[in-house]
Amino acid sequence: MSDDVLPRGLPAPLPPGERLIWQGRPGTLGLARRVFHLDLVAAYFALLALIEAVSAGRAAAALPLLGLGAAGLAVLLALAWCSARTTHYSLTDRRLMLRIGIALPITVNLPLHQIEAAGLRRFADGSGEIPLLLKAGTRLAYLHLWPHARPWRLTRPEPMLRALPDADEAAARIAAALAAANGQPVPGWSPAAATAALPGHLAAAGS
Template sequence: MPHDDFEIEPVPGLPELPPEGEKILWQGKPDWWALAKESLNLYWVMGYFVLLGAWRSLALSEIMPVPQAIWGAVPFLIMGLLACGLLAFIAFLQAWATVYTITNRRVAMRVGAALNVTLNLPYTGIASADLDLRKRGHGTIALELMDQGQKLSYLSLWPHVRPWKMNPTQPALRCIKDAQNVATILGDAAQKQVALNTATETPMPDAVPAE
């Protein structure tokens, strides 16, 4: 029988219902095509096989007619198409299985196509959020955590991490649409929650008896 691993989620992307007072402000997924280009380097792989094919044709052109030499590049182009198709499929699966959630209290990331992981990041534990805005409005928001000793596996979270930032690993909302607006939502929610926690934790001054 077919089984959906996400059927048990009371809210898509969250392992349990949000506690009282917590509101979902935004939910989204990576754009799979942008994910394929940026995290899986689709264009670089495509270019690599095109260069191999061109090199093969040039090498063969010295010993056979040019039309036949051009045909010598076909196997490399076919391998390139297969490799790029596989990368695009992986990116599609990653995007399909991912849900990013921003609430008024935290950022939650349900990631992983094969091994599902849900990461909860309260605003009080986030030091900063850096936006890498790309063309057409999509971009990546990387989260720097306050607890630098917190061990997050780069490989387990990839590609939902800041590229090449391994020590410490920075979880990231990768290749999301309308990234500027999402960053604004996240920033406003974080400021409000941190201000609320600060006000709550500030001790009241001791009462001074009247003279």
């Protein structure tokens, strides 16, 4: 693979014999809502504005708070957009790569044989998140991964593919790649069948 045809998100051409299977990236709105908590911040400022309007006895009193809230939401959306634009997840037949970081991009390489289990959490909008439990002895820093880490898994961080619009397809391909890497039967290529092969103890991803 030459540099002029290098897929976006790969830091360098793949070694001979390694095959690219899938690439994906987070959705901006999903990151804004589930990483930067856009909904909670909006509800907080709306509540403050309501209290201010009731206390002052006029709706106009809430306008400064609403303006401040709108500015805060714009900042969060901008952060989510930048994070989504600078993130690439790449799956090969040997490893899973996370190209992450807004100001200082880094690439986290996860050989498939070091991934003990994976899970899938679907959301109502069809997107989803996939956490990856690494085998004991595989060390990664939570702060280096954030926000691409399962929340609150601080002592044993779990990388997590966040806000994937095509989570079912990603789960299917990851399940098949993990099975092949571990010499197990490859599940059927439908998302439902392959997702069922993902270990159930990670099914509640994001909790």
